[in-house]
Amino acid sequence: MTAVEYSNQVQNIAQSLWPAAFKLTRDSDDAKDLVQETMLKALTNRTKFKAGTNLKAWLYTIMRNTFINNYNKITKRSSHIDSTEYLQYLNTDENYITQNKGTSTFVINDINEAIAHLSEEHRTPFMLYYVGYKYLEIAEKLKIPIGTVKNRIHIARKELKEMLKVYQQSA
Known part of the structure; x- marks a missing residue:
């Protein structure tokens, strides 16, 4: 498959990716960004696609993995907790009860x-x-x-x- 044929097929499938992207992100703008990032990765990694396999499934896989990677980055970034505001609870019994x-x-x-x-x-x-x-x-x-x-x-x-x-x- 030539680069032009591959690009045309990817662009034809791009519109059908949007509903799945929206289902993942639950936001219209984020879904558009996810589809765009998927297209960029698909075009950049054209040589990794095996001719004769399902291009649409390959694109969905790229999109899902991109979403998961982005989600993991966001949750790791936001999981840092500034403990200074919680120091007041350090010695209070009524707020935290632990099981033994x-x-x-x-x-x-x-x-x-x-x-x-x-x-x-x-x-x-x-x-x-x-x-x-x-x-x-x-x-x-x-x-x-x-x-x-x-x-x-x-x-x-x-x-x-x-x-x-x-x-x-x-x-």
Whole structure:
């Protein structure tokens, strides 16, 4: 493919890139800039394109990668926090509460106790599912229908949620 043919094809596809660019950026001007930068990279790196492959997909990939790279640059640049204005909070207890391992130990103990209170017919499929078995594997292992397995796991989750409602976050 000659340089002129390549340029013509890239320019023909350029208009179809704008909706995807807008979906990524959610801003009309940023979308135009992203398409323009994509076109510049595509024309600059013409030799890297393999003739016979999907040019439109190649351009979408360039555009997506450009967007991701720009996004990462922006977030890294803006992640620097000037801590001087937060020094007033350094010694105040009421603003920051940290959790320790003791708290998580209580939570784990409560979860294990709640699981132990499940009936055997609900606990067994639930624990098999928890350790990684698929519904079909559990059904075969317990020699029960797959619908029964799903129902018992659902009931176990519902009962656990009720028993552990003290840990639910309030909105």
